[in-house]
Amino acid sequence: EVQLVESGGGLVQPGGSLRLSCAASGFTFSSYSMNWVRQAPGKGLEWVSYISSSGRSIYYADSVKGRFTISRDSAENSLYLQMNSLSDEDTAVYYCARDLYGAYGCDHWGQGILVSVSS
Amino acid sequence: QSALTQPASVSGSPGQSITISCTGTSSDVGGYNYVSWYQQHPGKAPKLLIYGVTNRPSGVSNRFSGSKSVNTASLTISGLQAEDEADYYCDSYTSSNTRVFGGGTKLTVL
Numbered sequence: 685e686v687q688l689v690e691s692g693g694g695l696v697q698p699g700g701s702l703r704l705s706c707a708a709s710g711f712t713f714s715s716y717s718m719n720w721v722r723q724a725p726g727k728g729l730e731w732v733s734y735i736s737s738s739g740r741s742i743y744y745a746d747s748v749k750g751r752f753t754i755s756r757d758s759a760e761n762s763l764y765l766q767m768n769s770l771s772d773e774d775t776a777v778y779y780c781a782r783d784l785y786g787a788y789g790c791d792h793w794g795q796g797i798l799v800s801v802s803s
Numbered sequence: 804q805s806a807l808t809q810p811a812s813v814s815g816s817p818g819q820s821i822t823i824s825c826t827g828t829s830s831d832v833g834g835y836n837y838v839s840w841y842q843q844h845p846g847k848a849p850k851l852l853i854y855g856v857t858n859r860p861s862g863v864s865n866r867f868s869g870s871k872s873v874n875t876a877s878l879t880i881s882g883l884q885a886e887d888e889a890d891y892y893c894d895s896y897t898s899s900n901t902r903v904f905g906g907g908t909k910l911t912v913l
Contacts, residue, residue: 719902721849728806728907729841729849729892734900743900746804779848788896789839789854796848 693797706763706780714758722776807905825893833874837896
């Protein structure tokens with residue numbers, strides 16, 4: 685069974701940093717592209733970042749470019765999101781999501797982890 | 804990266820069919836056959852319903868179907884059921900190698 689479990693969320697002050705992790709199991713992690721998607725309270729989904737299966741291709745939404753860094757460790761079967769210079773606009777539930785094999789579309793999602801940015 | 808345009812809400816009675824539109828530009832929806840649709844129930848993670856404009860993942864009911872015309876993609880749900888009441892989101896690949904979601908549509912089953 686495919687499982688994606690996020691961790692590392694919590695309350696952080698504006699300007700602070702946080703590192704999210706996503707532990708993957710039940711599939712060959714190194715074969716799949718991965719994404720981070722977030723959802724602010726009561727709002728819609730917002731795509732945040734993508735990393736290819738090899739890690740060589742990485743893309744970000746304009747809203748996080750230069751502040752967030754996506755990475756992966758196939759030996760640990762883990763996906764990461766380093767978030768710096770956080771503002772209250774980054775408050776959201778963050779989901780890690782697996783792309784379909786060889787296609788675009790997130791077929792498996794984690795349960796989500798809440799990041800709250802507040803003083 | 805402007806969000807794709809979806810109606811804020813749609814409604815239908817059990818057994819009826821409804822269609823949710825998702826309008827973008829030639830740089831996203833119109834430029835690629837990489838539109839996906841998701842269903843999200845309150846407090847839950849999204850579920851993939853459609854990918855590649857028209858394809859259903861294994862296990863998704865054939866009551867859900869997708870299509871596209873120029874810059875507008877559509878999700879049709881036939882034979883509406885009470886459990887279809889949820890939020891629905893479209894998503895497209897873009898010319899910037901990024902992805903963009905629609906604002907979401909709340910479906911009410913009357």
